[in-house]
Structure formats: C-alpha cells, structure tokens
Amino acid sequence: MTVVLGIESSCDETGVALVEIGPGGAPRLLGEALHSQVAMHADYGGVVPELASRDHIRRVIPLARQALEQAQRTLADVDFIAYTRGPGLAGALLVGAGVACALAAARDLPVLGVHHLEGHLLSPFLSDDAPRFPFVALLVSGGHTQLMRVDGVGRYALLGETIDDAAGEAFDKSAKLLGLGYPGGPALARLAEAGRADAYALPRPLLHSGNLDFSFAGLKTAVLTQVRKLPAGPDAATRADLAASTQAAIVDVLVKKSLAALKATGLNRLVVAGGVSANRLLRQQMDAACAARRARVHYPEPRLCTDNGAMIAAAAALRWQAGLARPERRYAFDVKPR
Ligand code: KG4
Ligand code: ZN
Numbered sequence: 487m488t489v490v491l492g493i494e495s496s497c498d499e500t501g502v503a504l505v506e507i508g509p510g511g512a513p514r515l516l517g518e519a520l521h522s523q524v525a526m527h528a529d530y531g532g533v534v535p536e537l538a539s540r541d542h543i544r545r546v547i548p549l550a551r552q553a554l555e556q557a558q559r560t561l562a563d564v565d566f567i568a569y570t571r572g573p574g575l576a577g578a579l580l581v582g583a584g585v586a587c588a589l590a591a592a593r594d595l596p597v598l599g600v601h602h603l604e605g606h607l608l609s610p611f612l613s614d615d616a617p618r619f620p621f622v623a624l625l626v627s628g629g630h631t632q633l634m635r636v637d638g639v640g641r642y643a644l645l646g647e648t649i650d651d652a653a654g655e656a657f658d659k660s661a662k663l664l665g666l667g668y669p670g671g672p673a674l675a676r677l678a679e680a681g682r683a684d685a686y687a688l689p690r691p692l693l694h695s696g697n698l699d700f701s702f703a704g705l706k707t708a709v710l711t712q713v714r715k716l717p718a719g720p721d722a723a724t725r726a727d728l729a730a731s732t733q734a735a736i737v738d739v740l741v742k743k744s745l746a747a748l749k750a751t752g753l754n755r756l757v758v759a760g761g762v763s764a765n766r767l768l769r770q771q772m773d774a775a776c777a778a779r780r781a782r783v784h785y786p787e788p789r790l791c792t793d794n795g796a797m798i799a800a801a802a803a804l805r806w807q808a809g810l811a812r813p814e815r816r817y818a819f820d821v822k823p824r
Contacts, residue, residue: 488565488806489516491550491589492799495542495582496574496602497628498523498533501795502549504557504564505612507803512616517557518796519549524669531668539577546585553795561593566813568802571599572822573629579821587817596813598802599820603630605797606759608639609786612800617757617784622747626740626768627760628654628669633698633747636757639808645747646698653736653762656702660709660732664725674729675765680722681730686712688735690742698747705735733767741771745779754781764791 487506490513494501503518523541527533554560569586572579583599590597606625610617620637622645631648651659654671661670666677688708691701712728744756756776762768763785776783790796805811 488803489559489563490566490568490799490803490806491553491561491564492568492600492795492797492802493546493550493582493586494570494602494605494793494795494798495546495578496570496572497578497793498527498538499793500542500545500549501793501798502546502553503795503799504553504559505796505799505803507807509807512611513800513803515612515796515800516559517553517555518794519552519556520794521545521549528668531662533575535575535577538575539581542578542581546581550589561589564593564595566590566596566598566802566806568598568600568798568813569819570602570605570798571820573602573824576821576823579823583819583821587819590815591817594815596815597817597819598806598811598813600798600801600805602798603627604805605801606786607634607636607642607757608801608804609759609790609797610757610784611804612790612796613784613787615784617755617782620753621755621757621784622744622751622753623757623759624740624744624747625760626653626758626762628652628658630760631700631702633743635751635753639804640810645750646700646743648700648702649692650701650703651706653700653702653740654760656705656736657733657762659706663706663709663713664729671762671765674733675767677726678730678733678767681726681728683730683734685727686731688731690735690739693739693742698743698750700739700743702736705732733765737765737768737771740768741775744772745775748779748781754779756781756783758783758785759791761792764788
C-alpha cells in the first residue's frame with residue numbers, strides 16, 4: 487500500500503487528508519481534517535485573499551496532525567505528499583505548497599502538485615460505488631463549468647464549457663442580488679425550498695445552441711431585472727419564488743446539456759462533481775433524467791463535493807498509480823493560480 491498525504495488550500499477551505507492505494511485498487515480514505523473559512527469571509531460578502539492565506543497558515547499544521555491522528559498514522563507512514571498546485575488564489579496556494587514541501591523536506595519525502603479540478607473530477611473514486619471508465623463528467627464549481635469525456639485517469643477531452651460565468655458563480659451572484667450571504671449557492675438553495683420554481687420564466691441561454699457550451703451571465707442580468715421589481719420591504723414569498731426559479735433555470739441547463747453530452751458520446755455513465763454537485767435539486771433532476779435514459783450517475787459523497795484534502799490526495803494517488811506522475815524530492819515548488 488502507498489500512503490499519500492494531500493493538502494488543499496486553493497480558496498477558502500483548508501483540507502488535509504490521508505489516502506492509501508494499492509496496485510489497481512481504488513483510493514481509500516484513512517483520515518481527514520477540514521477547516522472552512524466561510525464564517526470569516528461572510529462579513530465581507532466574499533473571499534478576501536489576504537485573510538484566506540493567513541488563515542491557511544494558522545490552520546494547516548494542526549489539521550495535518552488531526553488527519554494523521556484520525557488515520558492512526560504518523561508522517562513516518564507517508565510515502566509522498568501532494569498539494570494543490572492550482573488554479574486558485576496565489577497566496578493561498580503558496581501556503582499549501584510551502585507546507586507540503588517543508589514537511590516533505592523534513593522527512594526526505596517526495597512531493598507532487600495536483601490540479602484542483604482533477605481533484606474534483608476524481609473525488610467520486612473515494613466512494614464505495616466508484617465509477618468505471620469511460621464516462622462523461624460535468625464539473626460544476628465556483629470557477630468552472632465543463633463537460634468532459636473521461637477515458638481514464640489523465641485522459642480527458644473537453645466537450646464544452648461556459649463562455650462566461652460558472653454555474654457556481656451564477657448561484658453566488660444571484661444570491662447576492664437577493665440579499666443572501668456568502669457562499670450563495672447553499673443559501674439560495676435553502677431559500678428556494680419555500681418558493682415556486684415556475685413563478686418566473688428566466689432565460690436558459692445556449693440551451694438549444696447545438697453545442698455543449700454554457701452561458702450564465704444573462705441569467706444574472708435577468709435576476710437583477712426581477713429583483714428591481716420586487717416590492718419594497720420584506721416579501722419572503724416573492725423572494726423565495728425568484729430563488730426557486732433561478733435554481734430551476736441553472737439546474738435545467740446543467741441536466742439537459744449533460745444528457746446531450748451522453749447522447750453525443752454514446753456513453754451511459756455520468757460523473758457530476760464540484761461544489762454545485764452538492765445541490766439537492768440538481769441531484770434529483772439528474773437522477774430522474776438519467777434513469778429515463780438508463781444511464782448511471784455518480785457523485786462524490788456530499789461532504790466531498792466542495793473543496794477538501796481527500797480529493798487532492800486521491801487524485802495524486804490515482805495519477806501515481808496510472809504511472810502519469812512521479813513525486814519528486816524537489817522542493818523548489820511552484821503554483822499555477824490560473
Ligand atoms: O468546488 P467548490 O467548493 O470551489 C471551487 O473550486 O470553486 O465550489 C464552490 C461553489 C460555490 O459557487 C458555491 O456557491 C457552490 O459551489 N455550491 C452550491 C452548493 N454548495 C456549494 N451551489 C448550489 N447548491 C449547493 N448546495
Ligand atoms: Zn473546488
């Protein structure tokens with residue numbers, strides 16, 4: 487067994503996890519620790535990069551101890567250390583990369599930088615019901631919305647992506663317009679529970695574009711127009727209706743485009759990953775649409791949808807297992823914010 491310690495620090499979550507992997511097997515989570523900075527950034531309505539970096543520094547070593555303790559291992563049991571190389575906030579990434587290299591140098595261990603999105607993409611391999619290749623992947627996070635054909639670890643072909651805002655961004659920006667706190671996705675989903683999804687006819691851009699690209703910028707503008715028409719003062723029902731209609735518009739596009747990608751590739755397996763894959767309505771509608779087409783859908787476990795260390799350790803383990811990446815004892819680390 488090869489034991490990998492993974493560190494995630496690209497945005498507002500500090501995550502450390504320990505994963506083990508054998509030849510040909512799936513990665514298995516041994517221990518993990520996570521600290522969310524959400525409460526700290528909430529006062530500012532979004533992530534403040536400088537505060538994020540400082541908090542990562544404060545948290546990462548205690549979290550590493552916690553993950554190791556939970557796994558009942560020590561650094562002496564670790565074979566290599568993985569960190570998120572990017573994309574993300576430069577200062578935040580430097581903390582994870584720096585700490586990974588410092589720990590590795592102290593123990594003469596090799597290190598490996600991992601792409602954050604590959605972490606999300608491969609996170610369902612940590613669940614009991616891991617997907618089989620090939621599959622279509624819908625990656626929906628705060629910064630990305632992509633459809634990919636995935637033939638194996640490292641074998642990814644882009645089928646379509648957003649030409650403007652990401653799906654998570656559409657949730658976050660609409661939530662802000664509705665006066666909801668940060669992060670907007672979960673807050674908007676909560677408000678939507680009390681609303682009618684058919685109350686507002688909001689645009690579904692590029693739904694019939696004939697390709698697999700997305701566009702969410704127009705939705706935000708449409709939401710703004712409706713927010714301006716909202717009655718003055720607290721009218722919870724109307725706001726809930728607008729939240730429900732917004733969520734329905736985003737989910738509708740994500741589901742229909744994913745189904746179109748399955749059709750275009752002739753595949754019958756779908757992986758949905760990234761922060762927005764935690765969304766309940768998205769899961770319900772995707773499950774229903776795929777069941778009707780006899781396709782299987784895989785998601786990460788709900789707590790592994792948003793950023794975490796486990797997905798970074800797992801992606802590193804899978805890349806190493808596939809012979810695609812060799813961890814090295816080179817501690818002149820680099821990060822790739824974009
Ligand atoms: O993957 P992630 O944690 O970070 C990035 O790599 O961007 O995704 C964060 C995004 C945010 O836009 C957040 O609002 C959204 O995922 N999100 C949700 C839900 N949980 C997180 N959006 C809709 N419904 C949710 N339940
Ligand atoms: Zn992420």
